[in-house]
Amino acid sequence: MKTTIQGIYTYEEKEQEMIDYKIIPENTLDDIDTLSFFMVAILTDDEMSELRKISVCVSSDNKPPEWFMKCNGKLYYENEKLIK
Numbered sequence: 001m002k003t004t005i006q007g008i009y010t011y012e013e014k015e016q017e018m019i020d021y022k023i024i025p026e027n028t029l030d031d032i033d034t035l036s037f038f039m040v041a042i043l044t045d046d047e048m049s050e051l052r053k054i055s056v057c058v059s060s061d062n063k064p065p066e067w068f069m070k071c072n073g074k075l076y077y078e079n080e081k082l083i084k
Contacts, residue, residue, distance in 0.1 A: 002060075003024060003028075003029070003058065003059065003060035003062070004020065004021060004022050004024070004058075004059045004060070005020075005021040005024055005028070005039075005056060005057070005058055005059075006018065006019070006020050006021070006056070006057040006059075007019050007021070007039050007054050007055070007056050007057075008054065008055040008056075008057075009043075009047075009051065009053075009054055010051075010052050010053040010054070010055070011047065011050040011051055011052060012050045012052055013050060014047065014050055019042070021038075024038065025038065029058065029064065029065055029068060030065075031067060032067055032068075032071065032075070032082070032084065033082070035056065035068075035075070036054075036075055036082045039054050039056065039075065040054075048080050049080055051077045051080070052076070052077055052078075053074060053075065053076050053077065054074070054075045054077075055073060055074050056068075056073040056074070056075065057073060058073070
């Protein structure tokens, strides 16, 4: 089974949206910065400025990396930057 990712994007004012990614680059889960870069690449400037959180669900035969488990699949943003 290949890895797939689902992202639930939460914005300040815009309604939440859910996006399924069936094809992802192999290195997407290498670290939190790579995942964040992949997840926000599709956003418009307006969406990026309103983005507050992305909840990420990973479906794979492999166990998610330790860093992913520690953040519980949640990426938080403030002023268009990932909060670590």
